[in-house]
Amino acid sequence: MRRTMATLVAAGAVLGGLSFPVQAAEQQDAEPLSQSKRKDKVEARLAKTDNKVVEASLKKERKQWTITSKEFNEARSAVRHARTKSLTESNNKKIQDFTRQAAEHGNTYRVDDVEVIPLLDGDVEAIIPKSTIIEHLTVEVADGAVTLEAQTSNPGEALAEYGGPGMAADWVPDGSGQYILRVPGMGEGHFTWKRNKLAEDGSGTYDWYQYSRFGVAKPANINNYPDPYVKLIRVQSYPYDAIEPKLVTWEDIDPKTSFTGDCNATNLSLSVSAPVVGLGYNFNDCDEIEVWYNSSKPGSQWVEMDQGAVLWNGGRDYEIAYTHSFKVKQGTAGSMHDFQRVTFEDGFTDDQGSCDAYDGSMTC
Numbered sequence: 001m002r003r004t005m006a007t008l009v010a011a012g013a014v015l016g017g018l019s020f021p022v023q024a025a026e027q028q029d030a031e032p033l034s035q036s037k038r039k040d041k042v043e044a045r046l047a048k049t050d051n052k053v054v055e056a057s058l059k060k061e062r063k064q065w066t067i068t069s070k071e072f073n074e075a076r077s078a079v080r081h082a083r084t085k086s087l088t089e090s091n092n093k094k095i096q097d098f099t100r101q102a103a104e105h106g107n108t109y110r111v112d113d114v115e116v117i118p119l120l121d122g123d124v125e126a127i128i129p130k131s132t133i134i135e136h137l138t139v140e141v142a143d144g145a146v147t148l149e150a151q152t153s154n155p156g157e158a159l160a161e162y163g164g165p166g167m168a169a170d171w172v173p174d175g176s177g178q179y180i181l182r183v184p185g186m187g188e189g190h191f192t193w194k195r196n197k198l199a200e201d202g203s204g205t206y207d208w209y210q211y212s213r214f215g216v217a218k219p220a221n222i223n224n225y226p227d228p229y230v231k232l233i234r235v236q237s238y239p240y241d242a243i244e245p246k247l248v249t250w251e252d253i254d255p256k257t258s259f260t261g262d263c264n265a266t267n268l269s270l271s272v273s274a275p276v277v278g279l280g281y282n283f284n285d286c287d288e289i290e291v292w293y294n295s296s297k298p299g300s301q302w303v304e305m306d307q308g309a310v311l312w313n314g315g316r317d318y319e320i321a322y323t324h325s326f327k328v329k330q331g332t333a334g335s336m337h338d339f340q341r342v343t344f345e346d347g348f349t350d351d352q353g354s355c356d357a358y359d360g361s362m363t364c
Contacts, residue, residue: 041224042348044224045058046058046059051123051185053124053139053183054146054183054184054186060143061141062142062143063141065138065140066136066139067134067136068136069136071119072119072133072137075119076115076117079115079118095114096111098127099111101178102192105192105281109178113131114127114130115127115129115130117134119137123183125182125184126150126180126181127180128179128180133155135151136151137151138150139183144345144348145231145345145346145349146187146343146344146345147232148189148341149339150181151337151339152338153337153338154193154338171196171210172197172198172199173194174195174196175194176193177194178193179192185220185222186219187218187342188217188220189215189217189340190215191213191214191215191338192281193213193338194212195209195211195212196209197209205329205330206328206329206330207328207334208251208325208328209325210323210324211299212321212323212324213303214283214320215234215235215320215321216233216317216318217233217318219314219344220344221315222347226314228344229307229311229313230307230318230343231344232307232342232343233304233305233318233320233341233342234302234305234339234340234342235303235320235322236301236303236338237300237302237337237338237339239335239337240333240335240336240337243335244297247299247332248328250293250295250298250324250327251325252325253301253322253323253324254322254323254324255303258288259289260288261284261286261287261288262286263284263285265285266283268282268321268323281321281323282321283321286318288306289304289320290306291303291322304320314347
């Protein structure tokens with residue numbers, strides 16, 4: 001939320017009557033550092049890192065790298081060639097963590113289903129299922145902030161059709177997945193998607209799909225240095241070109257309008273003419289949540305959390321999610337491209353919030 005209210009109470013726990021994530025303890029209790037000490041901390045961290053993305057952030061340089069689908073496929077081929085010999089202990093742990101986190105969102109993967117793809121000489125990593133394709137990935141550094149954005153697709157899932165029996169109209173799983181994009185030493189974005197199809201809908205003309213996205217930005221935990229801030233996180237989806245002529249109409253969207261979150265759990269649901277169980281995701285709705293959808297293109301939507309000019313809660317995760325349903329001509333697959341963006345800002349950013357901006361007599 002844009003922090004313009006006049007009261008801030010109890011170590012960042014309540015703001016104008018609304019709760020929000022408490023700052024990481026080591027940053028919350030830290031004494032303010034002089035500019036010279038801050039410079040020493042930055043120099044010490046620079047001496048310990050060889051990650052060019054992190055270096056550019058610490059030096060506040062402007063840099064941009066773009067990984068094309070061709071470059072991604074070349075990196076993936078190299079990983080698969082090396083994996084025929086052995087899987088490193090480090091990558092095995094990353095994949096184990098991936099499968100555990102995926103299971104929390106209802107996605108089941110075996111270790112053999114998942115790959116760790118090093119990009120930009122390992123300064124960026126994509127941890128993704130073998131069925132997922134990165135169509136492009138951009139890494140941008142500006143004013144100490146690092147932004148990762150990627151377009152992904154799942155061609156192995158794109159034409160999945162439900163063919164099982166059913167007793168009544170009900171939503172059935174029709175594909176799901178997860179991907180992790182990370183800059184070691186800065187943070188990582190975890191992104192999931194799932195699609196359901198309405199089975200036994202009684203229509204010989206139309207089919208119905210439900211599609212959900214969820215994202216969480218996780219700043220890195222850095223020793224002897226303030227953890228980064230999450231500045232922005234976005235999740236988005238839009239239909240494959242091949243199915244656009246067969247889209248009919250939106251059915252329902254949640255959330256449908258932009259809103260200011262209060263850091264409570266938001267439960268997403270849809271109002272459609274069928275039982276709705278386990279659709280969508282829950283997420284903690286902190287800060288301003290901007291919502292957009294294309295009224296003339298069912299399935300095209302994005303939701304974004306952006307802290308704006310003042311950053312709060314260094315070292316804390318931020319979440320975002322949406323769910324929607326739409327109608328298509330019968331026999332059409334509910335194929336979607338996914339887009340995701342996450343921005344982290346260095347823990348010594350000059351944009352961090354201060355209690356002085358609200359009420360100097362309060363403790364924070």
